[in-house]
């Protein structure tokens with residue numbers, strides 16, 4: 040089996056347990072730059088910059104300016120908030136300035152979040168918007184000039200002002216995406232290049248990935264498959280579960296309440312995660328182990344990926360190889376704090392996966 044591509048994860052809310060103010064360190068541009076430089080030097084091919092405190096464009100630009108072309112930022116972007124020709128201009132400018140290393144993470148987001156921006160589109164309609172939006176962005180970042188009249192956009196001579204900003208990446212800036220609903224999978228099958236998922240027990244994930252492959256094939260396409268997962272890896276299994284227990288202990292009631300109050304959020308991927316822990320905070324982390332070393336407990340206190348692989352280095356590698364066997368060729372990993380755990384995982388897990396330092 041060839042080595043997978045492995046990315047890290049960078050957001051400014053960082054520390055040993057950054058969902059609590061007490062577990063967050065003060066982070067500035069120097070710190071984030073050090074983190075990106077470390078990630079690059081350790082053999083990761085870039086990092087996912089998720090939606091968080093800072094907007095991804097200034098953050099991504101700053102980090103790209105302080106790293107080399109080995110660091111490819113994966114920027115989380117919602118459909119519909121920025122006009123497609125402007126987004127294409129931002130993206131092509133980025134690629135011209137930083138040597139063609141941008142990747143989009145297509146984020147469909149939630150109805151509540153988008154309402155804050157004045158965009159009133161429910162879950163399924165958002166995917167209709169997304170499909171039109173990203174198909175237009177793809178053509179623009181491929182250097183096409185065209186008229187477009189669709190359900191959401193009416194564009195004249197789109198791309199004309201980008202003629203002197205030709206694409207650096209062929210055929211267009213790559214689209215990565217994570218979503219588990221039927222319309223999400225359909226949108227991915229037709230438009231994206233890399234399909235991402237949060238971790239689930241392997242058998243459950245196999246069924247979802249089979250659907251993704253089948254739908255992509257129906258559009259005459261093959262997608263790369265990526266797993267976004269948190270790791271709690273220690274020298275021994277006992278130490279790893281003790282670290283997970285500590286995360287439960289340091290989390291306050293208000294955080295649990297806030298997170299469990301999101302039970303009704305409209306993302307299907309989110310609902311799948313929620314069902315794994317069932318909204319119950321256990322006395323011991325391991326009570327929630329749904330499959331050897333698979334722990335959905337992060338979802339009790341942390342938005343986004345709620346499942347971690349918990350165990351010794353050998354166990355974590357074994358689980359990741361299990362996902363590899365399902366066709367996963369890309370991992371987006373994280374551990375807290377992001378800086379120290381980037382080192383730990385690069386020194387323990389990555390060599391066993393065959394990943395070499397640049």
Ligand SMILES: Cc1cc2nc3c(=O)[nH]c(=O)nc-3n(C[C@H](O)[C@H](O)[C@H](O)COP(=O)(O)O)c2cc1C
Pocket residue numbers: 088089090115144145146147148149216217218219220221222223224235236237267305306307308309
């Ligand atoms: C790998 C991955 C990364 C994601 N990153 C973000 C993000 O940065 N910001 C955000 O608001 N949502 C993010 N999401 C959440 C999805 O955008 C959201 O769940 C989407 O609405 C998919 O819904 P669905 O599962 O119902 O299709 C991410 C999801 C996945 C799987």
